[in-house]
Amino acid sequence: MTIRACAVVVMLASVAAACSKPPAENKPLPPVNPRAASLSAGFATMERLVETAKKEGTLTVVGLPRTWVGYGEIMDRFSDKYGIKVVSLSPEAASRQEIDLANRLRGGQAPDVFDLGMDVATANAKRFAPYRVTGWADIPDPLKDQDGRWYAAYGGYMSIGYDSRKVPAPSSFAALARPGAQVALPGDPLRMASAFSGVMAASISGGHPDAARGVDLFARLKKGGMLGTPDRATAVLDWDYMNAARAAAREGGHWRVTIPKDAVLASYYMQAINVDAPHPAAARLWEEFLLSDEGQNLFLKAYARPARMEGMEMRGGMDRDAAAKLPPASGAPVILTIPEQDAAKSYLKAHWAQTVG
CATH class of the missing domain: 3.40.190.10 (Periplasmic binding protein-like II)
Structure with missing residues (x-):
């Protein structure tokens, strides 16, 4: 048999083998399992x-x-x-x-x-x-x-929403404690997660949260008559997506949002x-x-x-x-571990009412 004839035989055999196998795309799919893990x-x-x-x-x-x-x-x-x-x-x-x-x-x-x-x-x-x-x-x-x-x-990140007509841009959570300011949490930190996180964001120093430090700040605000409600506040501690939505909804562009540097609670x-x-x-x-x-x-x-x-x-x-519309943030975000959350909640339960009320 010539070389050309051998080549033709091999080619025909390959075609026959290919034709004998069903195309991969026609392979039947396995039964549907609606409770599968992927x-x-x-x-x-x-x-x-x-x-x-x-x-x-x-x-x-x-x-x-x-x-x-x-x-x-x-x-x-x-x-x-x-x-x-x-x-x-x-x-x-x-x-x-x-x-x-x-x-x-x-x-x-x-x-x-x-x-x-x-x-x-x-x-x-x-x-x-x-x-x-x-x-x-x-x-x-x-x-x-x-x-x-x-x-x-x-x-989101815990932020400070503030009325730029009434207070200067706060560089830190502690900077909120200035005469004439009215600072608010979105609710009771013993019952509302965002309010609890506001206290904990204010407690961060050097990347480390300390519930006692956060409670102390709000105790000083309370003592100075600077702790109010969100509807009357000049500054509200809340998640950045909530404060950004407030800024978008208010006319005049006076409501601004800032995330204090190196105190980014996520x-x-x-x-x-x-x-x-x-x-x-x-x-x-x-x-x-x-x-x-x-x-x-x-x-x-x-x-x-x-x-x-x-x-x-x-x-x-x-x-x-x-x-591009998100409030800018600098510094590594801090995410509280479950043990840190549990310890902080226990501290607030023991001290918030008697020091802040």
Whole structure:
């Protein structure tokens, strides 16, 4: 046989072998598992997740006010994009109340997903279903459970919002203690997380929080007649996304927002899927949406800091115009550990009422 003839035989054999095997794209996909721990394990593709979630038709959320970090627009966008009805339970519920409500409600009435402070998320991890979203690698390790039971979607830095017509820009939290100022927390620090964090931000020195130092500042403000309520205050300690929203809503541009240098207290809200979610595929699609570039940029539009912000910036997926509107911050952010939070809360419980009232 000639060399050319051999080549033809080999070529024909190769064609025959290729024709005998089904194309890889025609390989049947595994059955859908709506309670799987990842997109690839449960659905293989995003299209199959969307299809399964659409069949469920409903997503039940809890503790999400429409005015909070853009959640109104986020819920509407999710519903319009996927044709899934969003049922919102107890929008004003705090993190612990979300868990209490889930414990009372069973079956189809239970919430599918939670939005929680880290302390509540870690304490209730066993009631959450593991699920690693597609953008998992971009979420910083301190902001996620390695088993995928909870993970941050957004957060912020404690800031000072102030009326620039009445007080100069404060360079530190301690600088608020000046005659004539009216300083406020957004609520009772023994009951409200943001108010507690305001005290703790004021307690930071050299990167280290000290609850006693924070309580002492507010005791001095109280003694000097400088501690007031948010509606009458010239300065309000609150998360930067709340103070930035106040600044955007007020006419005249007199409300400014600053984050004191080297006293940057950060806090993030954790997402979690109910292990007994009545709509497990819709719950997983919701988390994929929140942690997608689209969802993260909707948080950013509402002045919250996306958990995937650094990764999005590196890949060009971040809304730079929205990011430019965030209050600038310098210095390494401090995130209180659970033991630090517990110790600080115990200190405030023992000393706040008698020193500040």
